Amino acid sequence: MLLERDNRLEQPDSFYAGLIAAHDGLSLEQSADLNFRLLLILANQIGRHDVLQAAIAAAREGVTA
Template sequence: MPLLHEPNIADPDGFYESLIEHQRDLDDTQAREFQARLLLILANQVGDRQVLDQALRLARDAGGPRTSSAGLRPAVGPGAQPGR
C-alpha cells in the first residue's frame, strides 16, 4: 500500500476540532504523551512498515507549516497563516 498524498479524512475540520478538544485540558507533557499514544495507535492500524517509513520521512522533511515536496501541509490552527 503506497502512502496517500491526497486528503483522505472525512470531515477534516471536524477531526481537527476533535483532536484539539481531546487535548484541551492537558498540560504540555500530557499533550505530547497523548500525541505519542495516538501516533502509535494509528501506526498500528496502518501496519505497513514501508508506508510508515515514508510517512516518517515526509513528516521530518516537512519541518513546519509549509508545503512539502509531496504537496501536503501539516495541520495549522485557526488563524494561522500558511507558509509561516
C-alpha cells in the first residue's frame, strides 16, 4: 500500500483544533481557498509522485460527482 491508513498524527486533537481555528471568520469560499493552499503545501511536503497520485485517487473515490 502506498498510503498510510493508520494514524500518524502526533497530536490529532490539537491538529484538528488548529485546522478548524484557521477557518475562523472566513466565508465558505475563502475556506475552500485555504484548503486548496494547505493541500498544495502538504503535497509538496510529501513530494513522492506515486503517493500523491494514490491519494488523489483515494480522495476522489469518496466524492461522487
